[in-house]
Amino acid sequence: MGSPGIPDFTKAETHNPGPFANPEVRPGSLPRAATLDWQPLHPRYAKRLQAGALIRIGVLAAVVAAAHVTVLLAGFETLSRIAVWPLRILWALCALGGAWAVVKPLIVVPRCGYAVREKDILYRSGVLWRAVRVVPFSRVQHTRTDSGVLDRRFGLANLTVFPAGAGGHKIPGLGTDTAENLRAYVSERIEAEKLEAADTGS
Amino acid sequence: MMANPATWQRTSPFAIVFFVGKTIKTLGQSFAQLLVTFGALAVLIRRNPYLFLLIPLGILAIIATGVLQYLFFRFAVQEDRILIRQGVLKKTSLDLPFERIQGINVERSLVDRMLGLVTVSLDTAGSGAAEGQLPCVDAALADLLRTRVSAKHGSGDEGDARDEDAEEASTGSARRAVGGRSGRTGERREAILTLTTGDIVRIGLANHNLVLVGAVLALLGQSLDFAADILAPAVESAETAFAGADDLAQTLLVTGFIATLLAIALGLMIGAAVLRHHNFTLWREGTTFRSRAGLLTQKEVVVEAAKIQQISVSQSPLMRLFRRYRLQALPAAAMPAQARDAGGLPGLAEVLEVPALKDSRAEGIRTRVFGREGDGLTVLPGSRGFARISAHFIPVLTLRISLVSALIGAVILLAIVGSERALGVAVAVVIWWFCSLPPAALISWLKWHRHGYVYTGEGLANRGGFLGRKVDSFLFRKVQSVAVRQSPLQRRKGLATLHAHLACGKVSVPFINHGMACRLRDRILYRVESSRLRWL
Numbered sequence: 252m253g254s255p256g257i258p259d260f261t262k263a264e265t266h267n268p269g270p271f272a273n274p275e276v277r278p279g280s281l282p283r284a285a286t287l288d289w290q291p292l293h294p295r296y297a298k299r300l301q302a303g304a305l306i307r308i309g310v311l312a313a314v315v316a317a318a319h320v321t322v323l324l325a326g327f328e329t330l331s332r333i334a335v336w337p338l339r340i341l342w343a344l345c346a347l348g349g350a351w352a353v354v355k356p357l358i359v360v361p362r363c364g365y366a367v368r369e370k371d372i373l374y375r376s377g378v379l380w381r382a383v384r385v386v387p388f389s390r391v392q393h394t395r396t397d398s399g400v401l402d403r404r405f406g407l408a409n410l411t412v413f414p415a416g417a418g419g420h421k422i423p424g425l426g427t428d429t430a431e432n433l434r435a436y437v438s439e440r441i442e443a444e445k446l447e448a449a450d451t452g453s
Numbered sequence: 454m455m456a457n458p459a460t461w462q463r464t465s466p467f468a469i470v471f472f473v474g475k476t477i478k479t480l481g482q483s484f485a486q487l488l489v490t491f492g493a494l495a496v497l498i499r500r501n502p503y504l505f506l507l508i509p510l511g512i513l514a515i516i517a518t519g520v521l522q523y524l525f526f527r528f529a530v531q532e533d534r535i536l537i538r539q540g541v542l543k544k545t546s547l548d549l550p551f552e553r554i555q556g557i558n559v560e561r562s563l564v565d566r567m568l569g570l571v572t573v574s575l576d577t578a579g580s581g582a583a584e585g586q587l588p589c590v591d592a593a594l595a596d597l598l599r600t601r602v603s604a605k606h607g608s609g610d611e612g613d614a615r616d617e618d619a620e621e622a623s624t625g626s627a628r629r630a631v632g633g634r635s636g637r638t639g640e641r642r643e644a645i646l647t648l649t650t651g652d653i654v655r656i657g658l659a660n661h662n663l664v665l666v667g668a669v670l671a672l673l674g675q676s677l678d679f680a681a682d683i684l685a686p687a688v689e690s691a692e693t694a695f696a697g698a699d700d701l702a703q704t705l706l707v708t709g710f711i712a713t714l715l716a717i718a719l720g721l722m723i724g725a726a727v728l729r730h731h732n733f734t735l736w737r738e739g740t741t742f743r744s745r746a747g748l749l750t751q752k753e754v755v756v757e758a759a760k761i762q763q764i765s766v767s768q769s770p771l772m773r774l775f776r777r778y779r780l781q782a783l784p785a786a787a788m789p790a791q792a793r794d795a796g797g798l799p800g801l802a803e804v805l806e807v808p809a810l811k812d813s814r815a816e817g818i819r820t821r822v823f824g825r826e827g828d829g830l831t832v833l834p835g836s837r838g839f840a841r842i843s844a845h846f847i848p849v850l851t852l853r854i855s856l857v858s859a860l861i862g863a864v865i866l867l868a869i870v871g872s873e874r875a876l877g878v879a880v881a882v883v884i885w886w887f888c889s890l891p892p893a894a895l896i897s898w899l900k901w902h903r904h905g906y907v908y909t910g911e912g913l914a915n916r917g918g919f920l921g922r923k924v925d926s927f928l929f930r931k932v933q934s935v936a937v938r939q940s941p942l943q944r945r946k947g948l949a950t951l952h953a954h955l956a957c958g959k960v961s962v963p964f965i966n967h968g969m970a971c972r973l974r975d976r977i978l979y980r981v982e983s984s985r986l987r988w989l
Contacts, residue, residue, distance in 0.1 A: 370978075370982040371978060371982065377938075379940070379941045380938065380939070380940050380941070381938065381939045381944070382936050382937065382938040382939070383936060383937050383938075383974075384934060384935070384936040385934060385935050385936070385974065385978060386933070386934040387934070387978060387981045387982050389981060389982060390932075390933045390934065390981065390988070414933035414934050414954065414956075415785055415933050415956040415989070416785070416933050416954055416955060416956040416957065416958065420934060447985070448985055448987070
């Protein structure tokens with residue numbers, strides 16, 4: 252897969268960094284994201300997602316019900332005849348949405364997870380389209396924990412780390428204290444990285 | 454004015470022009486916004502012609518805000534910082550220590566140059582926007598700022614920022630002080646390249662707006678019967694002159710007319726290129742890269758070498774004909790060029806751009822920016838080193854393109870025909886989808902053909918493009934975060950897409966071997982986490 256004329260470090264050098272070796276990092280401690288102990292998200296997170304989705308579906312259902320009642324009470328024969336099928340479709344959508352709202356978090360949440368290492372934080376997500384994202388602590392500009400109304404009801408919080416450039420990396424569905432501990436750890440690691448950089452830099 | 458720089462001072466009154474321009478820019482921040490405003494205005498004026506008076510009133514108001522902003526703008530240069538106070542209603546005061554200033558960019562309009570003034574913008578690290586802008590100040594002040602900032606950077610954290618430079622400093626005495634305005638600062642100057650007149654003409658010729666202008670002219674000519682109106686008398690006179698040969702005369706005249714229009718457009722494009730790139734010079738001074746160009750408005754871009762995150766080299770088909778490349782060195786938090794051009798957002802970190810250069814020069818700039826870490830990393834789209842991505846890319850993209858086109862077709866058809874003949878529409882859409890498969894496959898094949906990547910132990914170059922070609926290359930240690938993504942199909946075929954997020958944007962290598970993507974990700978992480986060089 253490598254290109255001709257270019258050293259293929261992937262074969263040998265990940266195990267023995269050779270001339271690229273930085274004496275501070277032992278070859279054994281090289282990050283290898285594949286062999287990781289993934290921490291699951293909080294079990295209540297699935298319930299929180301279900302609740303959120305059900306509330307949204309409930310609002311939709313209320314709107315549909317209001318429309319249905321209006322159509323029935325208005326008494327226009329043509330209108331109620333035309334509106335029969337759209338209303339049936341909307342009700343079906345509501346039912347399907349409700350079912351999906353219950354099922355989806357049960358599928359999605361167990362497949363999400365995070366892992367924290369000495370030098371970086373990882374988050375994996377996705378059922379069909381899977382992704383593993385890694386943010387090294389030495390690149391984190393700031394962190395944020397937040398929890399909305401629903402999150403608080405379920406005792407959950409989200410942690411977001413912001414590297415420079417676009418976008419933050421969000422780890423949702425952590426227990427409140429886990430999120431706080433994690434944030435503290437990340438901040439500590441950022442500081443440590445900064446100190447290390449300052450030490451060896453000058 | 455410069456006698457006591459520690460006191461509050463105003464800029465030159467010519468700054469009013471700058472502030473007026475800035476107000477207009479904020480008003481027209483988005484093209485859509487402007488369009489809506491003008492549309493509403495047009496409708497209102499049609500209703501009530503007296504509302505025409507609003508236009509001069511509006512212009513007066515804009516000028517008045519400009520004057521007010523100028524009156525309320527004060528700044529003070531101190532030993533280690535610069536203070537800026539501005540704002541009429543919402544007052545802001547800015548305190549910028551010189552250590553935080555990453556670059557000082559200078560722009561000079563024609564008026565500025567006649568009066569010896571400059572507009573200075575101060576780039577700071579971290580935040581994307583250039584926070585401080587000093588419009589129309591004395592050129593001496595820019596020099597003063599520059600020396601103070603470079604003194605701060607020099608004494609402060611010389612160690613890591615100049616690492617690569619320090620080694621060259623010992624051998625680099627030969628190319629000391631090359632430029633014309635030397636002696637302004639005490640630092641080394643190394644001229645890297647200048648644009649020749651031929652290059653500037655090539656840029657003008659390769660401008661893709663030319664095609665656009667041609668299309669617009671053709672449309673205009675058709676819709677207004679513009680061409681016919683102008684040509685009618687000429688054709689008549691020609692008919693009398695070449696009695697009997699009017700067909701020939703007409704074709705000749707039409708081709709002549711089109712050729713004239715094209716020549717005018719070409720002239721305009723070349724003129725624009727000359728205006729923008731006249732006397733383009735790129736040089737290195739200490740740890741910064743600087744470029745200066747422009748015929749009337751002279752613009753100087755200064756980018757700290759350590760701040761450059763990525764080098765992008767692109768080549769449009771026309772430029773490929775001329776064997777020239779366009780190089781952009783993207784600093785942290787730089788907006789992509791297109792967004793910058795379209796949105797016109799003021800004050801974002803400047804991109805160092807060389808509009809046309811030969812391959813050897815591009816590689817030369819790469820070695821200067823990346824240093825020895827970039828060895829083996831190519832920035833040229835034509836290089837043979839690029840490895841192909843998996844061919845599974847082609848069917849996936851084909852399907853996506855054809856489905857999108859079918860969807861758009863379905864929506865258009867439904868809008869035209871109406872939903873009564875749904876079956877007919879469905880059949881038509883399916884046929885349309887089948888017909889769109891071959892061209893979609895062709896496009897996908899071309900895109901696949903353009904894709905490629907090269908990596909070394911220290912960096913990666915990713916090639917992409919459709920008609921043109923573009924190579925984004927970066928050093929692993931500059932990466933901010935990495936992601937490996939897999940779609941269901943990619944998972945079945947053992948493929949993945951690697952996303953490397955940099956402080957200036959994202960570089961994605963699609964459809965490579967999953968194991969390869971993981972190894973590259975681990976290598977990137979290793980370099981990021983073990984490197985002690987500053988990324989900014």
